[in-house]
Amino acid sequence: MTLQLPLALRLLVTFYTALAASQTPPQTPLVQTEYKVGQAIPVSCLNRTTDSGEHVTDASGQLVYSPFPICNETGRPLELLFGIEREINCTIDFISDPFFHLLEFYVHNDAPLTCRIPTKPLPPSPSKAEFEKGTTDLTEGQGSLSDIYTPMVVALAGTLQLSHLHVSTSLNVLVHAAPRNAAPGTIAAATAYSISRDPPTRIVIGDPLPLRFSVRWYPTTSLPSGWTGVGGHLTFSTLVYCLISAGASAAICLAYFRGVELPRRLKMHGRDRVGGIERGGLGGYGVGIGNGNGYGGYGPGKRD
Numbered sequence: 001m002t003l004q005l006p007l008a009l010r011l012l013v014t015f016y017t018a019l020a021a022s023q024t025p026p027q028t029p030l031v032q033t034e035y036k037v038g039q040a041i042p043v044s045c046l047n048r049t050t051d052s053g054e055h056v057t058d059a060s061g062q063l064v065y066s067p068f069p070i071c072n073e074t075g076r077p078l079e080l081l082f083g084i085e086r087e088i089n090c091t092i093d094f095i096s097d098p099f100f101h102l103l104e105f106y107v108h109n110d111a112p113l114t115c116r117i118p119t120k121p122l123p124p125s126p127s128k129a130e131f132e133k134g135t136t137d138l139t140e141g142q143g144s145l146s147d148i149y150t151p152m153v154v155a156l157a158g159t160l161q162l163s164h165l166h167v168s169t170s171l172n173v174l175v176h177a178a179p180r181n182a183a184p185g186t187i188a189a190a191t192a193y194s195i196s197r198d199p200p201t202r203i204v205i206g207d208p209l210p211l212r213f214s215v216r217w218y219p220t221t222s223l224p225s226g227w228t229g230v231g232g233h234l235t236f237s238t239l240v241y242c243l244i245s246a247g248a249s250a251a252i253c254l255a256y257f258r259g260v261e262l263p264r265r266l267k268m269h270g271r272d273r274v275g276g277i278e279r280g281g282l283g284g285y286g287v288g289i290g291n292g293n294g295y296g297g298y299g300p301g302k303r304d
């Protein structure tokens with residue numbers, strides 16, 4: 001009895017501790033810490049002054065970013081979807097006078113179109129401002145802006161004309177996710193650049209700007225090798241293919257030689273040996289000497 005009582009007590013205590021633990025609400029994560037595949041990622045871009053293309057800062061000296069212009073196709077600012085490769089049509093309905101001036105800066109390389117995407121999902125709006133300043137302890141890794149956002153500079157190509165612009169509106173967007181084992185659902189790097197797939201679009205103030213994004217995702221920070229055409233390097237599969245085809249052609253040649261060519265040659269060789277003995281006596285060498293002697297010895301001039 002003396003031994004059993006403390007045991008019963010201990011069991012009781014353990015039971016109540018477990019009960020108490022089960023009754024505290026489960027720790028709901030305040031911030032979603034990783035993107036799910038297909039989750040929308042908002043794109044925002046740096047505000048610039050339209051007279052000089054300088055970036056705009058707020059009262060506390062922070063750079064001001066605002067959402068990417070609204071796409072006519074979706075009625076929303078440009079969004080990428082995590083891990084989803086797709087073509088996005090984003091037509092900016094009406095190029096205002098200030099926006100036209102900014103486009104001039106972009107294509108004339110006075111200032112880049114500097115955008116960014118959240119590296120991980122942003123918390124809901126109310127806490128967002130605090131979160132960005134790094135004053136909350138909602139997640140580990142808060143603090144500097146560079147942790148929260150990943151830059152995505154859009155290298156917009158075009159030419160500046162007197163009255164209008166030519167803009168290459170087809171763009172590639174490359175996004176790298178961090179390796180899954182290191183940081184799942186996290187963006188590691190991103191970039192976008194004009195490609196000359198279509199002739200450049202002629203733009204004046206008031207026109208729509210039909211941007212065509214081709215989005216590709218990479219599961220690590222390294223790019224796969226894409227060059228397989230003429231002059232490309234030798235890949236392993238090419239090497240294997242070459243070896244197999246070399247082996248196959250050698251086998252076919254051998255079979256042909258053994259089955260067809262060799263018996264024919266043997267036959268011809270046998271025939272050659274029979275005829276060769278006869279012809280051998282009349283070989284050029286013997287005839288030549290004979291002729292030489294003959295003509296020399298029996299020449300008409302010498303006979304006289």
Ligand SMILES: *[C@@H]1O[C@H](CO)[C@@H](O)[C@H](O)[C@H]1NC(C)=O
Nearest residue numbers: 047048056057064065066067
């Ligand atoms: C930033 O630019 C957006 C439009 O791109 C504009 O609505 C907003 O007022 C600008 N903010 C500042 C602080 O200049």
Ligand SMILES: *[C@@H]1O[C@H](CO)[C@@H](O)[C@H](O)[C@H]1NC(C)=O
Nearest residue numbers: 073086087088089090210212
């Ligand atoms: C995007 O627009 C082009 C025409 O500019 C059209 O051919 C294409 O089907 C559109 N793609 C999507 C995904 O809407």
Ligand SMILES: *[C@@H]1O[C@H](CO)[C@@H](O)[C@H](O)[C@H]1NC(C)=O
Nearest residue numbers: 072073091092093094208209
């Ligand atoms: C954009 O959408 C509006 C309303 O849906 C439409 O009236 C307008 O023609 C569209 N603009 C372009 C450039 O597609």
